[in-house]
Amino acid sequence: MYILYIPFLLGSIPLAFGQTTAQFQPKPGVFPATGDDTIAGGIFCIPLSDLSKYDANTPPSATGTESPKAPGAVTSGSGPYPAAMLTDAGLPKHTIYAPKTPPANVSLPFLSWANGACMTDGSQYRNFLTEIASYGYVIAADGPPTGSTGGQSKVQDSRDSIDWAMKGGAAKYGQIDTTKIASAGHSCGGLEAMSVAYHDTRVKLMILFDIAIFQDEKRYLLQELKSPVAWFVGGPKDMGYINSEKDYGLLPTGLPAYWASLDTGHLGTYAATNGGKFGKAAVAYLEWQFRGNTTAQAICQDAKAPGSLVSDNWNVTYKNWA
Numbered sequence: 327m328y329i330l331y332i333p334f335l336l337g338s339i340p341l342a343f344g345q346t347t348a349q350f351q352p353k354p355g356v357f358p359a360t361g362d363d364t365i366a367g368g369i370f371c372i373p374l375s376d377l378s379k380y381d382a383n384t385p386p387s388a389t390g391t392e393s394p395k396a397p398g399a400v401t402s403g404s405g406p407y408p409a410a411m412l413t414d415a416g417l418p419k420h421t422i423y424a425p426k427t428p429p430a431n432v433s434l435p436f437l438s439w440a441n442g443a444c445m446t447d448g449s450q451y452r453n454f455l456t457e458i459a460s461y462g463y464v465i466a467a468d469g470p471p472t473g474s475t476g477g478q479s480k481v482q483d484s485r486d487s488i489d490w491a492m493k494g495g496a497a498k499y500g501q502i503d504t505t506k507i508a509s510a511g512h513s514c515g516g517l518e519a520m521s522v523a524y525h526d527t528r529v530k531l532m533i534l535f536d537i538a539i540f541q542d543e544k545r546y547l548l549q550e551l552k553s554p555v556a557w558f559v560g561g562p563k564d565m566g567y568i569n570s571e572k573d574y575g576l577l578p579t580g581l582p583a584y585w586a587s588l589d590t591g592h593l594g595t596y597a598a599t600n601g602g603k604f605g606k607a608a609v610a611y612l613e614w615q616f617r618g619n620t621t622a623q624a625i626c627q628d629a630k631a632p633g634s635l636v637s638d639n640w641n642v643t644y645k646n647w648a
């Protein structure tokens with residue numbers, strides 16, 4: 327899943343929209359206006375070239391008892407609205423996942439998605455993202471579906487997706503509910519999702535997969551988060567495990583949070599058919615949060631509910647929800 331990081335452009339050119347030419351330096355009490363940074367993943371991230379300093383005990387390639395045993399099949403998802411991977415001329419640096427036929431009976435929440443390693447290949451999480459879309463969601467993933475464009479995505483790439491949805495760009499896929507916008511991503515992309523949600527009140531949910539803040543000195547930034555946070559991590563072998571436990575404990579008082587962990591290591595089950603157990607968990611969390619679906623809520627919160635995440639071998643913790 328990891329590609330070589332080519333540190334070009336670092337700090338050399340003034341970038342658009344609040345981005346600076348110097349890498350963000352954390353300092354208690356210093357809260358940048360936006361989550362943009364010169365490095366991929368934004369203010370919550372580290373340079374990919376520094377990764378080995380932080381994850382010596384949790385190599386990205388580690389797997390677990392719940393890791394997929396074989397590559398998954400491409401489907402239209404298991405939900406009521408068969409979905410597909412698409413391109414859209416209105417958002418050419420991205421890949422769209424949406425129901426094949428615009429649903430007439432539901433409005434569609436919108437997700438911006440950032441890939442592991444902040445890769446610019448929007449097809450890398452096809453099985454997982456198609457599964458979510460099939461429940462009536464429109465998703466824009468960073469990068470076209472034709473393979474990496476080289477380099478890494480930046481916070482602005484996720485913001486471009488949200489701007490596009492807010493301006494009606496996704497209307498051809500159905501009735502988009504712009505009050506229900508989530509930012510989500512895997513690994514470096516999860517930190518990009520945090521960074522784009524930071525100080526952007528349009529983002530109502532942050533969903534972080536197999537990742538959390540690496541550096542203790544950056545955790546004070548958590549105090550600025552305003553929307554509920556969920557982590558889905560891969561057990562003790564995942565670089566996101568310990569860090570997400572730390573972040574969970576340092577959120578602003580009263581902020582709703584959800585945390586679940588399955589023994590997969592860092593790579594989850596995204597590549598399994600319909601995204602495997604991570605696909606099911608993401609759908610249940612979104613259906614609970616954005617549609618008030620009480621069956622989905624029980625799957626997330628109630629260990630004894632039929633098909634609960636706990637019965638699927640997830641460890642689950644949550645706070646500040648009824």
Ligand SMILES: *[C@@H]1O[C@H](CO)[C@@H](O)[C@H](O)[C@H]1NC(C)=O
Nearest residue numbers: 405406407429430431432462
């Ligand atoms: C909307 O219609 C589809 C069939 O087109 C159906 O499967 C689905 O359950 C309906 N959803 C709701 C919320 O009524």
Ligand SMILES: *[C@@H]1O[C@H](CO)[C@@H](O)[C@H](O)[C@H]1NC(C)=O
Nearest residue numbers: 560561562587588589590641
């Ligand atoms: C679940 O929790 C148990 C008890 O704390 C721990 O031993 C185990 O490693 C955890 N598994 C995952 C996948 O987080």
Ligand SMILES: *[C@@H]1O[C@H](CO)[C@@H](O)[C@H](O)[C@H]1NC(C)=O
Nearest residue numbers: 609610613619620621622625
């Ligand atoms: C409620 O959520 C469950 C579990 O995620 C899902 O299977 C079901 O289709 C959802 N129900 C409706 C009416 O959308």
